[in-house]
Amino acid sequence: MNTKVLVAPSPHVHSGDTIQKNMYGVVFAMLPALVFSFVYFGMGAIIVTLTAVASCYLFEYTIQKYLLKGEPTINDGSALITGMLLAFNVPANLPIWIIIIGALVAIGIGKMTFGGLGNNVFNPALVGRVFLLISFPVQMTSWPKPLGFSTSYFDAETAATPLALIKEGLKKGEALSSLMPHVPSNMDMFLGNMGGSMGEIAGAALILGLFYMLAKKIISWHIPITILATVAIFSGILHLANPEAYAGPMFQLLSGGLLLGAIFMATDYVTSPMSNKGMIIYGIGIGFLTVIIRAFGAYPEGVSFAILIMNAFVPLINAYIKPKRFGEKRK
Amino acid sequence: MSIIVITILALCAIGVTSAIILYFVAQKFKVYEDPRIDEVEEALPAANCGGCGYPGCRGFAEALVKADNIDNFLCPVGGAPVMAHVGAILGHEVKAAEPTVAVVRCNGTCENRPKTNSYDGAASCSIAASLYGGETGCQFGCLGLGECVDACNFDAMYMDEETGLPVIDEDKCVSCGACVKACPNDIIELRKKGPKSRRIFVSCVNKDKGAVAKKACSVACIGCGKCVKECPFDAITLENNLAYIDYNKCRLCRKCVVVCPTHAIHELNFPPRKEKPVAADTKTVKPVVSPKAQTEAKTNDSKEETSDNK
Amino acid sequence: MLKTFSIGGIHPAENKLSADSAIQVLPIPQMVSIPIAQHIGAPATPVVKKNDQVKVGQLIAKSSGFVSANIHSSVSGTVFKIDAIVDGTGFRRTAIIIKVDGDEWMEEIDRSEDLLKEITASKEEIIKKIADAGIVGLGGATFPAHVKLSVPPGKTAEVLIINAVECEPYLTSDHRVMLEKGDEVLVGTQILMKALDVKRAIVGIENNKPDAIAHLTKLAANYQGIEICPLKTQYPQGGEKQLIAATIKREVPSGALPIEVGAVVQNVGTSLAVYEAVQKNKPLIERVATITGKSLQNPSNWKFRIGTPVHDLIDAAGGLPEDTGKVIGGGPMMGKALSNLEVPLTKGSSGLLLLPREEAIRKDSKNCIRCGKCVSVCPMGLEPFLLMVLAEKKNYERLEKDAVMDCIECGSCSFTCPANRPLLDYIRLGKGRVGQIMRSRK
Structure with missing residues (x-):
């Protein structure tokens, strides 16, 4: 044997479960709903989702790297979940700048101020959503009508929720x-x-x-x-x-x-x-x-x-x- | 206009009512506290390190005020001056305590003490120590996981990456004893600081028989007893194959350092020996002395020392 | 629906690689090192000295208290020295090292293979013989067997439970013993029943060993009062308290012994050792262990003499694989990683597991994401995430209040944690400290 034997306290095996597996499992479970929203709202849904996810990743990485000066852990998938949940919680024609503000509040205030994943008290996506709901009530409550796949973003007809x-x-x-x-x-x-x-x-x-x-x-x-x-x-x-x-x-x-x-x-x-x-x-x-x-x-x-x-x-x-x-x- | 008057009056009324309630409540729930506690706390360094054995400076102050005699109390951070001040407040005579400093009694560097296995558990000395004898053949020495460094509140310790051993910054060490408590193998000891910080100590805690100890670590104390015979002041005792220097008896003559066959006895902060430029290397603040330099110094030393003795 | 325990539990990959390999006899080594502390309790006191001649089965160290056990020579030869060696615990401790010379047994030991079903010894004689033979719990806890059989006054045993669960992944020694020594195990069970004055014994076997269940069920028809109880495979069913909960649906109260609910648990291997001690006068000098590992050439089961070095067993199974990262004495969940291969096999060695390096090395631990999986798998209903934090912060008062002493160190929490946190490492440390504090309070 060329290398030294390892010694560690028991147990010596692990289930192989990881944070990533759980997080991506949740993401996978969200896919059907995502597909539905694409079908009903078309381009708008895609743009909202991409914006939310991308800005959540960006904010998490930036804050971890430059403000907390730590090793960024964006691979754990939690930013992806926050981004998707934030997108799920807003109308499919929300102006992009509002989504970015929502992502900043979700990640920055909802998650990172508490010390990152595992330490936050409130669900980050909800913090972002409620912040937007209170700050931009008009935009947040004018829902587009689910007309089937359309490429238009702003000029959709609106419909109130039941x-x-x-x-x-x-x-x-x-x-x-x-x-x-x-x-x-x-x-x-x-x-x-x-x-x-x-x-x-x-x-x-x-x-x-x-x-x-x-x-x-x-x-x-x-x-x-x-x-x-x-x-x-x-x-x-x-x-x-x-x-x-x-x-x-x-x-x-x-x-x-x-x-x-x-x-x-x-x-x-x-x-x-x-x-x-x-x-x-x-x-x-x-x-x-x-x-x-x-x-x-x-x-x-x-x-x-x-x-x-x-x-x-x-x-x-x-x-x-x-x-x-x-x-x-x-x- | 009247609205403003009413507002002001209402506010005043609320304020007065609250003040009256507060006054009575404060009277009702008043707890008597010896005013000297505050005074003593003021005199303490407010490091809240727990080195005195009490929960923070406040707890220590309470204990001091309660005690009839404060001779057995010591604030390790403030040392004698602070205790004298406290004594003055409380009207006690205080003996001057000798300043002490933490000393790491292990020189089992990666080079001196080869690893036989590698530890892969949680990074805590206590866990490793309760699990097994450690990564090397020596089950008494430093485990190198830095629990002492974590325990230090004064930034006076760090782990030397190269040797894998903790290093104490004497200037910052306040001798609070937190590292001594943290070390599961009792390697760190508070020793008398000594004149000009000069100290001599056995840098080993291995209680195994000589051959086993030597096999595990090239600079282990093998319990040969040469230093015991050499010491003119009976300061060295040998127990369980391990020599120990009583710092109250040691007169810093450095004879034991020279005779130790494994260089397990370290001297700190001494000037270089006369006529021996090589020995200058041994003058180091770190307890870890480069073995090579020491060996060279030793060869010279032993010759000189023998001639001196004659 | 098969029986099992109700709180927590996990199901790690079983990997019973050596289940079909019949028990082989390991050659006697040239030198054995027999530690004087192979059991829980006070170490035995050596009664031989350097250069003494000893025979197989001769007493070499005497039990030094009630909770202690005799140690017998497993070989014949000369006492080479009595010295401190690194043993399976990872610490340097006293052992009697014997140079082997021939294989001469004590006369009173019956070495025939005949099955002796007739139990002639009385209750007291049985317990005395078990104590004399130095029998300890062979499941791995190594608690002296005679102590468990001496029911304290005021308590009565109602049922004997034989632990044939072997819930640890990889290990198969109990499985093979049941298949090859079924009758002996059942006679041993009857001896234990007689010693305890109970009319009922339950053998709990997990249903991943259908052949053992079938074999023992067939044999048990010839023995009065022995039931075979198949159990759903779930770790840690081999834990004493979990096994009692699974078989007779009684929960041993926190801090109490199984006798509190009228149960006594003994391992199936112990049962075989009891048979040999009582019927054949053979002290505990050999036992069966599994040598296993995914990269090992020949995972197999061996009967070895106590004190044989670990590398002898590894060599017998085809030598140490290149990729070995960890050598574990026992199973992967509760076994102890060995720091070198000179370590002697002892009474508690139920197996030896060689884990490949990639599998053995721990992943970096991450922030706790508070998923609560450790809470849901803990078989004792504790909150491992909380206990770990408390142990890290040295908050021993709250640790005690949150029942850290109930922890059975099964490792289910660390096994499950998706953030790879070393939960059990810290909990075990905290448990040790709290135990010290509680003892000093008495």
Whole structure:
């Protein structure tokens, strides 16, 4: 033997799992939704996605290299996810400069100020999205109509989201039953034929991604399922209490960014709890807050805010919700 | 106009009410603290290094105020002057303590102590030490993973890339003992700084039998006892195949340095010996002495030394 | 649905390369080094001195306390010296080095291959014989067997569980023992049942060894009270607490011993050693180990004399492969990396694994991405990511509160971590320190 034997503490083998594998697994799971958005929005979606991803990479690299003076770790794929999620969360005809600002806020403020991947408290893409939503409400809420693949970018017709339609209608004092015929059918919403942000419209594609991530064990079922179940149950109760003011659970599940949020945003490793029990509490919190904001808040859509609020509770959940220990006395 | 008046009045009312509440709350929850604690803390260097064994300077100040006798307390950063000041505040007499400095007692460089395997675990000396005997044949020596350097709060240590050993910057070392505690193999010792920083010490902690120790490391103490016989002041003791120099008894005559067959005894900050220009190389701040230079110096030394003794 | 434990667990690649290789007998080396500490507890006290003549099976070091074990010579010859050598633990420790001369056994040892089913010894005699023979847990933990069999007053054993799980990847020695020495193992089990006064014994075998399950199930029909329990393959099922949870659905409370829930666990290899000690008067001087590795010419199973140097075993299996990066005493999950190849094989050596360099070398560790995978795989329900940080920060109080002492050091967390963090390295360090603090408090 020409080289010296290695000595290290056990275990001596590793599963071969890496951060990259997990990150690119998530990216792969997002592809169906990306394809759907290309089909519905055409060129706009492609431009938005490319801009978001490229600027996220650029900002991460620049900040790591020149501000933190460290070894850039852009290969880990997390910037790609942030970029794609940011793109998924904006209208497909958003001006490019706004996207770049969103990427700067997402990476710069949402992630790097905390010390980079693993240390951020809030989901970076959501930080970027909410920043844009508050700063540029007009641009952020004029969604192009999903007309099928088109090469035009700015002159697309706009369409309100189903949730916004209802919120507006209810504000004017109209009854829900008279508004429902104007919103897309459940089937249309499931297949993405509605107004909305780039990646949130196609429920079917998002669910496909969920199954992929569950099969690959990238995420566990706890967070997405509890969020969806909580929203379904809670909005169902409201709907039963007053069917004229609150839409039914199926509509709530398919509308807005709920599926996108539950499947891809809330399940972000860094900003979600570590234990299964904690994940369930976190999921219930998000579901509950989403319905509250949608039903009683000023914004028609509440998923982003709900996730950000629950992100803030994650350290607390981690500190107090411990996994069940082996041999622990049951009360 | 009236709006402004109302605003001002309202603000004043809120302020006064809050002040009254605060006053009573402060009275209710008042905790008496010896004012001397603040005074003592003020006198301490505020390094919060923990070298004294207490959690930060505040903790040390509390302990000092509570104690009847502060002879056994020492702020390693501030040393005797600070302790004298503290003594003055508290009305105690303080004995002057000798300044000490950290010393690395291992010269197992990559060259002197060849590696027999390579460690691939987490970069922590404690982990390596609890796992096995280390990368070389010597299971007592420096593991070279730098836990002492990490422990140093005063930037007084660094790892020498070439030798793989830690080096102490004497000027910066405040002798807080953090590295001594951090080292799992107890290699680092706080020794008396000595006049003009001159020190003599055995740079080895290997307790193996001579042959085993020598095989593992060419500059190991082999427990031959020559230095014990040579020392005119009974400062050297031999235990478990390892010589140890008591720095309180050592008079820095340097005779032991000359007789050591493996050059395990190091001298620091001495002027070059007379009539021996070669020996100038041994004058170095680093505890690690180039073995080649020392060997040359030694050959000359031993001749001279023998003639001196006659 | 097969039984298994419910919390955590992983399924590393099994790589049981040597499963079909029958047990061979390793030639006696010219020199053996028998460490006096091959077990958990106090090292034995040597009772021979330099130049003494010893026979195979002769007592050479005496148990020095209740938790300690006798050591017997595994060869006949002359005591060459008693000196400190680097042993499997990686530290220089005392060993008795014997120069081999012939192969002369003590007269009372029955060396025939006949199966002796009749158990004549009484309960007390059995425990005494086991203690005299220096039998320790052969699964790798090397806890003296007679200590486990001496049920403390106030407690009663209800069931004996035989650990035939062999959940470590690569290792196959227990598997081969079951296939080739099935009857002996089952008689040994009955002896252990008699020693414990229990009417029921469960042999837990993972279902990646269907031939062993079939073979023992067939044989067990002839023995009263022994059940064969197939288990779903999952690491670390060989852990005592996990095995009890898997077989009888009882959880040993934190900090307690298995006897708390009425169970005693012994390894299948121990069972064979008990048979040989009680029925044949043979002390623990040899055992079976696997030598394996992907680049090794001939992964195989060998019966060796205790004290044989590691390189003898490697040579027997075709020599050290060029690309070897790490030599591991035991399995890849909990085994110990050896620092040289002169190390003697001991009572606890269940295998030797040669890992190629590329596979052995650790990848750089990255930031924790808080994915929670370590939490979900921990079989003790701990939070490895947190324990590692606490150990790094030397926060021993919180480590104790977060049950670091429950850690069984199975390595599932480090194995799983996508950021390659050395979780177990730090947790083990913290556990050691907390253990010291807890002992000093008493």
